[in-house]
Amino acid sequence: MNWVQPVRIPADVEQEDRIVGGLTARQVVILGGTGGLLYTAYLIFGDRVPLVVCAAAVLPVGILGILLAIGRRDGVSLDRYLLAAIRHQRSPKSLISTPGNVPPPPPWVAARPCRRPAPLRLPARGVIGDGLIDLGPDGVAAVAEVSTVSFALRTPDEQDALVAVFGRWLNSLSGPAQILVRAERVDLTETISTLVGNARELPHPALTAAAHEHAAFLADISARHDLLRRQVLLIIREPSAKGSDAAVARALRRLEEAGRLLSVCGLTVRLLDARAANALLTSCFDPAAPSIPDAEFATQDEVVTRGEHR
Structure with a gap:
């Protein structure tokens, strides 16, 4: 009888596959590109520049490539984090709700030059x-x-x-x-108000006291916790x-x-x-x-x- 070998599914289903030496395809491309760039620079300037100067020049580039390949910030790889930062820096910060493009201000408006607001595009209409x-x-x-x-x-x-x-x-x-x-x-405000209002109609004073005590307990929880x-x-x-x-x-x-x-x-x-x-x-x-x-x-x-x- 042939039994199917079970496959372990990682907890993070979006985890990238590791192909070479525990590195993902993205990391291999970054490290390979960095190595190719450094090797090309060595072939061009190796005979013209002293070895110490060449090593001092390429060392920061190599460290940057390694950090971009294996570094992470808040669960995001550093290369994607850097691209997101650049995209955020280049994107407009002032957004307004308009169906079309934002027209430029009239020339008679004495305003300092600044970036024009961009239309706000929401996925839900x-x-x-x-x-x-x-x-x-x-x-x-x-x-x-x-x-x-x-x-x-x-x-x-x-x-x-x-x-x-x-x-x-x-x-x-x-x-x-x-x-x-x-x-x-x-928000327990409505629940507390209903509890206090219904406490007056309870048939026994002990039940009324218990209702007020429970309402105070709920109010205390709402004040001290989110x-x-x-x-x-x-x-x-x-x-x-x-x-x-x-x-x-x-x-x-x-x-x-x-x-x-x-x-x-x-x-x-x-x-x-x-x-x-x-x-x-x-x-x-x-x-x-x-x-x-x-x-x-x-x-x-x-x-x-x-x-x-x-």
Whole structure:
């Protein structure tokens, strides 16, 4: 009987393959290019420049090549880190929301010469009906919140069944899908207010005292700690080559199929409505900002008016 040799999968699935001497292809190219550059410089200037001067000139270049090949910063290789720094330095820092290019200022404006602002290009154009996110030429994205199950507390047979169902869903994918696990802040103000308000209607004074004590406990936790909760999101993206309506229908159908398959695992897939999708995008752009109440969000067809002055 032939047994299949198991293959060890690294924890970092994006880890590059090592091909020569424990070095990746990128590292081999950088070191080879550095060595070739130094060898070419030696062939050109070796007979004209003293060896000590030549070594002093090429030593910094060699050290720089080695650092770029094997050095890392915050989990990113130094060559990519350097390219990102150069790209950041050359990119405009002032971005404004405009559909087209930013026109130059009129000549009569006495302003000091500076870099012109650039248009802000966001991947999301807005939230359309049914809570789907309009990605413009990239199609639409349906975002759903998924419940969780405790995998560690299951028996081995139950764990195998969960993995099999999850693998069946992965094999059924017909388009791009993303699983996003994010942490968001929890505001217990409404919970504390509800608890204090309901404490007055409790039938026994001891229950009222316990409710007030628990409310004080929650208020103390909120004041001393940053409370977070984990949220699991399933994003289904569909291109809009055949029209936005067809893309919306396909995205909703794929999300419905995912909910039907994952329900076998005890998972609940709930499509975010327009208000929840707007709140999600707002929190992604500014996670530290306080959450906006649902009453302050305008619907898609609602006219935005100025609020009353107080």
